[in-house]
Amino acid sequence: MEDYPTEIQGDKGYITINSDLDSEQSGEALRKAFNQVFDQGKRTIVLDLDAVQIINSYGIGKVLMCYKRLKAENGVLMVKPLQGFVKETFELLMLDKLLPIDE
Amino acid sequence: MTSSGGSRNEVAKGRVLLADNDTSEQQALGSFFSKVGWGCDVVDSAASLFDALASQQYDVVVTNLHMPDLSGLELLSKIRDSEDGTAVIVVSGDKNFEAAASAFDEGGVLDFIEKPIDFSILQSALDRVVQSLGQSPHSSSFVCEIAPVSIDETVTSRELAQRSVKLDIAETLFKSGKIDLHTSLKMDLAFQEAVANCLEHGNLELESVWREEFDEEGRDTFSKLKKERLQDPHYADRTVRIQIHYKDNFLEIRVHDQGNGFLPEAKEDGEDDEIRVHGRGMTIMNSVMDDVSYRDCGREVILRKKMNS
Numbered sequence: 001m002e003d004y005p006t007e008i009q010g011d012k013g014y015i016t017i018n019s020d021l022d023s024e025q026s027g028e029a030l031r032k033a034f035n036q037v038f039d040q041g042k043r044t045i046v047l048d049l050d051a052v053q054i055i056n057s058y059g060i061g062k063v064l065m066c067y068k069r070l071k072a073e074n075g076v077l078m079v080k081p082l083q084g085f086v087k088e089t090f091e092l093l094m095l096d097k098l099l100p101i102d103e
Numbered sequence: 104m105t106s107s108g109g110s111r112n113e114v115a116k117g118r119v120l121l122a123d124n125d126t127s128e129q130q131a132l133g134s135f136f137s138k139v140g141w142g143c144d145v146v147d148s149a150a151s152l153f154d155a156l157a158s159q160q161y162d163v164v165v166t167n168l169h170m171p172d173l174s175g176l177e178l179l180s181k182i183r184d185s186e187d188g189t190a191v192i193v194v195s196g197d198k199n200f201e202a203a204a205s206a207f208d209e210g211g212v213l214d215f216i217e218k219p220i221d222f223s224i225l226q227s228a229l230d231r232v233v234q235s236l237g238q239s240p241h242s243s244s245f246v247c248e249i250a251p252v253s254i255d256e257t258v259t260s261r262e263l264a265q266r267s268v269k270l271d272i273a274e275t276l277f278k279s280g281k282i283d284l285h286t287s288l289k290m291d292l293a294f295q296e297a298v299a300n301c302l303e304h305g306n307l308e309l310e311s312v313w314r315e316e317f318d319e320e321g322r323d324t325f326s327k328l329k330k331e332r333l334q335d336p337h338y339a340d341r342t343v344r345i346q347i348h349y350k351d352n353f354l355e356i357r358v359h360d361q362g363n364g365f366l367p368e369a370k371e372d373g374e375d376d377e378i379r380v381h382g383r384g385m386t387i388m389n390s391v392m393d394d395v396s397y398r399d400c401g402r403e404v405i406l407r408k409k410m411n412s
Contacts, residue, residue, distance in 0.1 A: 023267065035321050050219055051131060053138065054288065057296050057384055061314060065323060068315050084223040085288050092390055093383045 004033040012078075012102075013037030016048045021059030030062050034069070043075030046102040052086050060093065067098065078102040117162035117233065119143045122152040123194070124171050132165065135222055140278040141229065149173035153181060161189050163232045165225075168195040190232045192225070194218060226284060249279050252349040260306040261339040263298070264329075270294035270356075272349050281352070281410045289391040290354075290408070296384035297358045297404045298343065305360030305402060306341035307332045352410040357403060364400030 007014040015033045019026050037045050045066065049055075055063075067077040079099050082090055090096045119136050123129050124147045136143040144159070146152050149170040156164070164182065168175040175195070182191055196218035214228045252272050270291045277287035303309045303325075309332070313325035332338040341361040348355045388395045394407040 031321055038321070053135060053222060056292055057299055057387070060383060065314065065317070065321070069317060069321060083221045084226075085285055088285055089289075089292070089387075093386055 002029075004029050006033050006037050008037070008040060008042065011042070011044055013040065013042035013045045014048060015045065016051070018051045020054040021049070021052050021062070022054050022056040023058065027058055027062040030059075030066070034066050038069065043070060043073055044078065045070060045075070046078045046080060048080040049082060049086050050080060053084065055086050055089055060089070060095070063095070063099075076100065117141055117229075118160075120152065120155050120159075120161040120164045121145045122147070122149070122164065122166040122170065124148060125167065128167065128194075132220070135225065139226060139229065139284050140274075149178055149181070156182075156189070163190040163192060163229065165192045165194060168193055168197065190214070192216060192228050192232075194220060249275055249281070249349065251351075252347060254345065254347040256346075257342050257344045259339060260302055260341050260343065261333055263302050263343050264333050268295050268298045270347070272347060272354065276354075276410060286391060289387065293388040293391050293406060294356055296387050297356065297406060298345065300384050300404065301343050301358045301360035301362070301402075303329065304365065305362030306343065307338050308362055352412050354406075354408045354410065356406040359399070359403040362402060364402045 002018075004018060005016045007016075015030070015037060017026075017030060019029075021027070021030065034045065047063065047066070052059075063077075069075075070077045077099055078101065079090075080102055082096075082101075087096075090099070119141050121129065121132055121136070121143055123132065123145070129145050129147070133143050133145055144155060144161075146155055149172045152164070152166065152170075155161075166178065166182070168178065170178060173181070175197075179193070192214045194216050214231070216224055216228060249272075258266075273282075273287045273290040273294070276282045276290075277284055282290070304311075307329060309325055309329055311325075313328060314323050316324040318324075318327075343361075344357075344359040346355075346357040346359075385395070388404075388406060392406045392408045394405075396405045396407075397403065398405065
């Protein structure tokens with residue numbers, strides 16, 4: 001699996017997740033992309049999940065790991081506006097209240 | 104032209120002709136159509152779109168407005184002249200185009216979806232196509248009965264960790280028209296949660312709290328211990344038994360591990376949202392199944408759901 005693209009804009013780091021988030025490979029790609037941005041000192045990181053159609057427990061777990069690591073350093077994990085099944089799943093698990101939207 | 108999502112002989116919602124010259128859009132949309140049970144042919148130019156329309160019948164054309172060999176209005180004009188009742192969904196990143204094109208669309212065959220595509224909106228548009236086709240679809244039947252399913256499989260933790268787990272009956276139920284897409288995806292998710300719980304918390308005796316302990320490279324204790332225990336015969340040789348039975352619109356899934364068992368805890372009043380996410384597997388299972396119960400001191404989870412007939 002290819003790495004997820006990352007981008008720095010001002011104080012924020014952006015990670016574009018361009019595959020379904022439902023496997024160990026995609027979880028590892030997210031961890032690597034997160035480290036890349038985190039190691040550049042960014043403590044506000046935004047996940048773009050627009051291309052994700054399927055997310056499972058494993059993927060949700062990896063997103064929460066990102067959240068925990070940022071929270072431990074008073075950082076914030078945000079998400080781009082969600083849609084479809086991902087939005088429904090986040091709302092079901094109340095993750096929408098945990099992760100602010102980056103408009 | 105490339106094809107995906109099965110032939111006309113398979114159970115399918117219908118057949119889509121997708122016209123887009125952007126390969127990433129082709130992949131994303133092609134994958135979506137396949138997942139929601141539509142067969143799909145893909146072309147990358149206006150010329151090949153009209154060739155395909157002339158040679159085959161489709162239930163719906165989904166086209167990018169910006170094709171390399173024809174302008175947007177010319178494309179719509181030609182589609183309108185050539186179509187024979189085929190529904191058309193136009194995908195465009197141009198927000199101003201919809202109003203002009205709607206006025207142009209005298210026949211009312213067009214539907215517009217703005218980029219970036221919200222797949223739930225596309226799903227709704229496809230649902231409208233199915234409704235409009237009524238009793239005379241071009242492709243195979245939309246609703247069908249499903250033959251009984253009976254699966255009883257026992258695998259070691261080592262084997263289970265190396266394979267992807269999927270509830271195929273959920274996809275079959277969706278494709279047969281018995282459940283909607285999101286219910287199908289959630290049922291699959293609930294099944295995966297049940298299996299993961301039995302493997303990780305049951306057989307491998309891993310605790311959720313270890314997911315929150317990280318080393319300097321962001322690797323969590325849970326994942327590290329999981330790898331270690333999958334190498335240890337004490338844990339890795341323990342088995343998970345998966346039973347899936349479907350008959351007469353009733354689905355029962357049983358997943359049984361060989362761990363130490365557990366008692367599912369009820370959520371206490373006052374627990375905050377953050378605590379709730381630890382029990383996300385149970386939240387998902389309870390949200391989509393009619394009944395979730397445990398046997399053998401928590402070593403076996405039983406999921407049941409009755410479909411509409």
